[in-house]
Amino acid sequence: MTRGFLDVTEAWNGESVVTAFDSATGAWIFVALHDTRLGPAAGGTRMASYPAPVDGLIDAMRLAEGMTWKWAGVGVRFGGGKAVIAIPDDLGDEARAGLVDRYAAHLVSLRGAFQTGVDMGTTPEDMARIGAISGYAVGLVDGKPGDPGPYTARGVLAGIRAALEHRFGEANFGGRAVLVQGLGDVGFPLAGLLAEAGATLHLTDLREEAARRAQTRFGGTVIPADGMWEVDADVYAPCAVGATLNPDTIPRLRCGIVAGSANNQLLSDADAERLRARGILYAPDYVINAGGAVAFSAIHRGERDETRLRARVDEIGSSLREMFEEAAGAGESPLHAARRRARRFLDAHGGPPPGAG
């Protein structure tokens, strides 16, 4: 039996979900606010078709909780929230444009309780439109959509540096080999930063031309997508899809560190322990890939100084360093240390949970 809206909402550990039905298109809008103790909720807006609207609601709730941990994990004072617009399969361009406008008006009615950015199915242009109508889009630089990729790449580089130091005793890239999977918005600039830092690159992408383009710019070798598990590297940097770390692939890894931008790298939390059992240091994805979010939240609050923005992103390295040490001391995966650190930040800066006391 499929679960209904009410059951799903009642079972959730978040604060509230604001739901709207867009009768003009048949789309459902779910704005899930998981934990707003640190500040107004901020998270992406995902637009997708789901088997049933309730699956969109479940996705919004799951992703909103992820944002709570992400913001608290990197010490940014935003609450965890996410919006899902569950659309019909056959939504045309014109209908979609109207829906985006009405979604923006919906955000106006929430009066800043939720601020949003790009996620799967929405574009920077959508955000420019939503920002113009509502004022509640994050990731706009002077009204125009910004590109988070280079900031995210910078955060990943800082994270890899911290991991090298922890795992091998020095943060030096010279002679270290890094396998970058996915040379897109994050992987491409990351490859550039790694090459500049002196790393040896192995580049792989489902679209081989993307890997070749990076090779032409930054050097290194191109690895066919199905051959990447045969490559020896110090670092595997997943910058493409999720769930590449699972019970089938972990035994095949030939690296000492996993540190990349992809979201949801682990198929399940148990895979973090599998990595630890193999002596592979794992940089929790939602911390190491937060560079874009960190930079854009600072830009949103008026910061424009590039040096300060970069320094803020580089702090991801120090956060990870502390997590690695705490995890090593406790004999557990950095995944657990990251969660504990986020909880500590929430408790210290967010006050008691809503409804407590």
Ligand code: NAD
């Ligand atoms: P992108 O779409 O620009 O690039 C992804 C690249 O991966 C593409 O070149 C694609 O061809 C390749 N790819 C897809 N599936 C692959 C596979 N199975 N094997 C090898 N290559 C594959 O995406 P992006 O913005 O660079 O994001 C990469 C990852 O990082 C995603 O998981 C994203 O959710 C995450 N992330 C991105 C940002 C950001 O600032 N863009 C921030 C946080 C997290």
